[in-house]
Amino acid sequence: MEEAVGIRWHKLITRLAGNGFPAAQIHLDNEGPRLAMVFRALSGDPGLTIKASTERSINTWRPLAQRLAGTGRRHALAWRETDALRVPESLAVFPDKSMNRDLYLWLTAMASLADSDASGDWLQTNQQLVLRTLAAYPGLTGLYQRLAECLVDIRRAQRTLPAVQAAREAALQGALLTPGSQSALPAAPGEPAPVPLWLYPLAEEVRPLPPAANDDAKEGESNGNGKVRQSKQRKQGRYIDDPNKRNGLMIFRLESLFSWSEFVPVDRCEDDQDDEDAERIAEDLDYLTLSRNPSTSASRIKLDMDLPSASEDDIPLTDGCLFPEWDWKKQQLKDNHCRVIPMLPRGAEPAPMPERLNALANSLRQRFEGLRPQRIWEKRQPSGTLLDLDACLHHAAEVRRGRASSQPALWRRETARHRDLSCLVLADLSLSTEAWADNTHQVIEVIRDSLHLLGEALDAGQDDFAMYGFSSRRRDHVRFNLIKNFAEPWGEAIHGRIKALKPGYYTRMGAAIRQATDILKDKPAEQRLLLLLTDGKPNDLDVYEGRYGMEDTRQALLEARQAGIQPFCVTIDQQAADYLPYLFGQQRYQLIRQAAELPSLLPKLYLLLTGRTA
Numbered sequence: 001m002e003e004a005v006g007i008r009w010h011k012l013i014t015r016l017a018g019n020g021f022p023a024a025q026i027h028l029d030n031e032g033p034r035l036a037m038v039f040r041a042l043s044g045d046p047g048l049t050i051k052a053s054t055e056r057s058i059n060t061w062r063p064l065a066q067r068l069a070g071t072g073r074r075h076a077l078a079w080r081e082t083d084a085l086r087v088p089e090s091l092a093v094f095p096d097k098s099m100n101r102d103l104y105l106w107l108t109a110m111a112s113l114a115d116s117d118a119s120g121d122w123l124q125t126n127q128q129l130v131l132r133t134l135a136a137y138p139g140l141t142g143l144y145q146r147l148a149e150c151l152v153d154i155r156r157a158q159r160t161l162p163a164v165q166a167a168r169e170a171a172l173q174g175a176l177l178t179p180g181s182q183s184a185l186p187a188a189p190g191e192p193a194p195v196p197l198w199l200y201p202l203a204e205e206v207r208p209l210p211p212a213a214n215d216d217a218k219e220g221e222s223n224g225n226g227k228v229r230q231s232k233q234r235k236q237g238r239y240i241d242d243p244n245k246r247n248g249l250m251i252f253r254l255e256s257l258f259s260w261s262e263f264v265p266v267d268r269c270e271d272d273q274d275d276e277d278a279e280r281i282a283e284d285l286d287y288l289t290l291s292r293n294p295s296t297s298a299s300r301i302k303l304d305m306d307l308p309s310a311s312e313d314d315i316p317l318t319d320g321c322l323f324p325e326w327d328w329k330k331q332q333l334k335d336n337h338c339r340v341i342p343m344l345p346r347g348a349e350p351a352p353m354p355e356r357l358n359a360l361a362n363s364l365r366q367r368f369e370g371l372r373p374q375r376i377w378e379k380r381q382p383s384g385t386l387l388d389l390d391a392c393l394h395h396a397a398e399v400r401r402g403r404a405s406s407q408p409a410l411w412r413r414e415t416a417r418h419r420d421l422s423c424l425v426l427a428d429l430s431l432s433t434e435a436w437a438d439n440t441h442q443v444i445e446v447i448r449d450s451l452h453l454l455g456e457a458l459d460a461g462q463d464d465f466a467m468y469g470f471s472s473r474r475r476d477h478v479r480f481n482l483i484k485n486f487a488e489p490w491g492e493a494i495h496g497r498i499k500a501l502k503p504g505y506y507t508r509m510g511a512a513i514r515q516a517t518d519i520l521k522d523k524p525a526e527q528r529l530l531l532l533l534t535d536g537k538p539n540d541l542d543v544y545e546g547r548y549g550m551e552d553t554r555q556a557l558l559e560a561r562q563a564g565i566q567p568f569c570v571t572i573d574q575q576a577a578d579y580l581p582y583l584f585g586q587q588r589y590q591l592i593r594q595a596a597e598l599p600s601l602l603p604k605l606y607l608l609l610t611g612r613t614a
Contacts, residue, residue, distance in 0.1 A: 014069045019158070020092035026100045027090045028052055033577065035108045039085065042137070044112035047328075047547060047554075049578045053077060053086035056203065059190045061165050075194040078107045079202055083547035085111045093196045094150055102143050103196060109133055109140055114199055123175060123185055126198040130179040147197060148176045155193065164188045314343040314481065323514045325475065328551030338511040340478045345500035350492040353452050354499075357599070361456045364603050368461035371607075384411030421610060422464045422486065422525040426516050427451060427501075428534035429469040429481060434503040435535075437572060437595030443535050444503045446572070449599040450533065451483065451498045457603040459490035463610075464525065467494070468516065469501055472508035474541050479505065480515050486523065509538035510552035513567070517560045529609060530560060530567045533598075537579060554583050568609055570602065 028035075028050070035050050055074040066072035076088035087107050091100040110133050134141050152173045161169055168188040175182040176197065185192065320341035324333040353361060378384075380391045391410045398404040427450075433443040451467055458465045467483035481501065484494045513530070520528045538549035557567050569580060569589040580589040590605055592598050 014071060019072065021095045022092055024095055024097045024100055025090050025092035026097055026104070028087060028104070031101060031104050035087075035104055036578075036581075038105060039108050039112055042109060042112040044085075044108075046582050047083065047550060048080075048111075049084050049582075050108070051084045051086055051578075052089035053079065056200075058194060060193050061161060061190055063160075077194060077200045078111075078196075078198075079200045080111045080114050081202060083550075088196075091196070094147070094154075099147060099150060103147060106140065106144060106147060106197060107199070109137055110199055121184075122198075122201060123172075123182060126195070127175055127179045127182065129199065130197075134179075144197075151195075151197060152176055165190070168192060312346070314346050314479070317342040317344060317482065320478075321515065321518075323511050325510060326552040326555035328548060328555075333555075338475045338478055338508065340480050340511050340515045342480045342482055344482055345497050345502075348493075348497040348500035351496040351499055352492055353456070353495050354449075357449060357452055360600060361453055364453060364457040365460040368457045368603070371461050378413050380409040381411045381413045382407065382409050384413035386412045388412045420526040421529070422520060422523040422527070423458065423466075423529040423531060423606070423610075424516050424520050425451065425454065425465065425467045425531045425533065426512060427467070427469040427483075428507060428509075428532075428536075429471045429479075429501060429503055430507040430536075431471075431503050431505055432507070432536050441596050443572065443595065444501065446595050446598050447533055448498050448501060450602050452495060453599045454602050454606065455484070455490055455494060455498075457606070464523070466519065467498075468512075468519075470507075470509075470512035470515075471503075471505040472511070472540050473505045475508065475511070475544070478508050478511040478515075480512060486519075506540040506544075507534070507536065507538050507549075508540045508544055509534070509549070510556040513553065513556040513560060517556070517563055517565055520560075520565050521563055527610070528565045530565050531606070531609075532567065532569045533602075534569065534571050534573070536571075536573045550579060550583065557583060566609075570598070570605065572598065 032050055039048070039050065040046055053076055055076045057073050058075050060072075062072040076090075078085075078087045080086070085108070087104060091103055093103060094100050110129055113132050113136060114129055130144070134144060155169070155173065164186075165188050167186045169192070171182050171185050172192055172195065176195070318341070320339040322336040323338045323340055324335050325337040326332075327334055379388050381388070388410055391408070395404060395408045395410060427447050429444070429447075433447060435443055437443045437446050455465075455467065464486060465484075466486045469481035469483060470479060471481075472478040483497050483501070484490065488494065509532075513532070516530055520530060538553045539545040540549070544552070560567050567584060567588065569576075569584050570592065571580065571589065572592050572595040574591070574593075576589065576591050580591075583589075592601060
């Protein structure tokens with residue numbers, strides 16, 4: 001009974017204390033593509049992505065109902081980072097959905113002119129940024145005035161503040177209605193209520209965690225085996241010191257006496273099961289606090305990402321080639337920065353194609369065989385194997401007229417037409433491809449099947465093609481696995497190499513693309529296609545992640561285009577729309593929603609890319 005009453009009371013007081021207009025709520029997932037297009041159209045940094053922000057705790061004055069309900073302390077704000085624009089995951093600020101959409105649009109327009117370093121006076125920075133935005137985009141003046149006036153009306157209707165906070169709120173409303181009119185806010189306890197129309201500075205920086213003497217987990221691998229959950233929000237992290245608890249002392253009062261006691265850590269049983277509420281609890285935290293602790297929550301095997309022994313690893317063909325890498329912060333290429341090592345899969349024995357693919361392979365072969373270049377007879381040739389009767393009759397008539405040529409072309413010659421095209425398929429073999437694409441297929445299995453079937457199709461169509469795979473472990477060990485080069489015939493040896501492909505390591509995409517570009521440069525074909533198969537963003541153990549890896553990959557793709565090569569990406573990463581348009585450009589990538597469909601869809605996509613239909 002008490003629990004039922006408590007639940008009803010919680011629902012009632014939470015509803016009474018609620019802010020916003022839930023019926024008019026809109027979500028970033030639905031508005032994201034439009035906002036990304038607007039951001040780039042307004043000359044915003046093309047490398048930035050638009051992502052959901054994390055709620056922050058703000059010490060602002062709250063009415064009694066919110067204090068009773070425990071709400072009104074955390075707010076979703078907007079700010080700009082070095083590689084992302086953070087906006088609330090959903091908006092219900094205004095009573096009309098169209099106005100909430102306009103609010104997303106306004107924040108995007110402001111961010112296109114804002115600096116990633118928003119240090120300085122928050123009030124002055126936002127007022128000046130509003131003025132700059134309205135000056136740069138005068139068409140947004142009416143939109144901003146409508147949003148500002150409606151927001152001020154809502155704030156006046158919902159809040160009855162104490163006198164001190166009321167003066168500060170009045171100044172803030174004046175800054176909203178007339179940007180640039182307020183030089184400072186009157187002093188008052190706590191912080192001002194959040195302003196949805198403005199950008200906020202970045203959260204405080206966290207101090208780095210100093211390396212521990214026994215820390216051997218520096219390669220980024222996890223020692224947990226629980227379910228991985230990925231949140232769309234980004235959390236602030238901070239480190240705290242966690243001593244080994246062997247030299248600590250505790251002072252406590254017992255029976256009115258002070259005593260000294262050594263604190264001894266005691267091992268207790270820990271639950272190996274995932275906490276079902278862990279995700280919800282993490283979403284409610286302002287900070288995720290991390291510390292080093294020698295204990296683990298279960299007896300787990302720790303995997304070392306070091307290279308296997310030479311007898312077990314793939315076979316290196318050479319010592320490798322050096323390639324540059326783009327440092328986007330310095331805006332310059334680092335010469336001879338990455339070593340790309342060509343390798344052959346160890347233990348690859350010639351083998352037939354998997355039987356389960358035979359039916360689809362036969363269908364593809366029949367379709368592509370119909371697209372083979374046909375042999376044709378060229379008429380009126382100076383030499384050949386058969387006389388051209390039409391040319392002979394024409395020459396005889398010209399002789400009677402006295403206008404015959406001294407070198408008549410009287411022959412027919414059979415020639416074969418070849419497509420002037422070369423295609424290099426580059427497959428991502430990083431450790432992430434070991435994940436399950438669905439309930440029955442791993443990503444690496446989907447990639448293997450795709451290579452088997454695409455190779456069958458291209459061989460049937462007599463196209464010139466090569467296949468390689470890549471992975472990496474830092475810049476000095478970028479693995480470039482040879483599956484088939486342009487000179488090798490398609491057959492069981494290649495099928496055996498495909499079967500021997502194993503996932504491992506990371507994804508230093510820029511270096512692999514530069515190596516593939518060098519190979520395609522040597523092909524004299526008029527059309528040269530680089531087809532990349534991947535399942536995620538570029539990343540590696542060192543600085544090669546986030547914006548750094550993205551910018552180097554984009555620079556490598558620009559170099560490929562300058563060399564006359566057409567790059568195209570096929571991915572199963574469901575978040576690819578956030579970054580692939582920046583890397584490859586619009587209409588130069590394809591997102592496969594169902595990974596299991598990739599093997600059958602890839603040959604059809606190849607036909608579209610090469611301008612043919614089956």
